[in-house]
Amino acid sequence: MSKNKNPLELQILSQQLGNMQQQLDSLTHQLTELERIKEDLNSLENQKASQSFSPLGGGIFLESETKESNQVLLSVGSNILVKKDKTEAIALIEKQVGDLRDIKTQIENEINKLNMHLLSLR
Numbered sequence: 001m002s003k004n005k006n007p008l009e010l011q012i013l014s015q016q017l018g019n020m021q022q023q024l025d026s027l028t029h030q031l032t033e034l035e036r037i038k039e040d041l042n043s044l045e046n047q048k049a050s051q052s053f054s055p056l057g058g059g060i061f062l063e064s065e066t067k068e069s070n071q072v073l074l075s076v077g078s079n080i081l082v083k084k085d086k087t088e089a090i091a092l093i094e095k096q097v098g099d100l101r102d103i104k105t106q107i108e109n110e111i112n113k114l115n116m117h118l119l120s121l122r
Contacts, residue, residue: 010121010122013114013121014118017111017118020110023107024104024108024111027103027107028104031100031104034093035097038090038094038097041086041089041090044066044069045069048069049067050065050066051064070085071086072089074089
């Protein structure tokens with residue numbers, strides 16, 4: 001591209017940069033959530049039956065009892081749940097974390113390239 005100061009091009013690139021930053025923020029949030037879930041699963045190690053509160057949404061909770069801590073239910077879409085061993089669930093989460101980190105790195109690289117390009121146009 002030529003080194004002009006086309007305001008429309010600058011605006012479009014700035015919007016792209018903003019969109020990419022939003023994607024990066026969303027990925028960071030997803031990574032934090034997955035890490036928290038992994039920690040929670042690890043904390044269930046050899047835990048016997050216990051009482052807890054299950055969130056229903058909107059600040060409403062249901063008192064519940066955990067009977068078995070080595071099995072969890074995973075949503076596979078379309079309101080279908082599959083029972084998995086806790087170690088399988090943790091392995092799945094670790095794979096998702098790895099995939100998200102790869103995507104995050106790609107987006108960060110693209111943001112850096114876009115920032116450099118924007119600086120060269122100004």
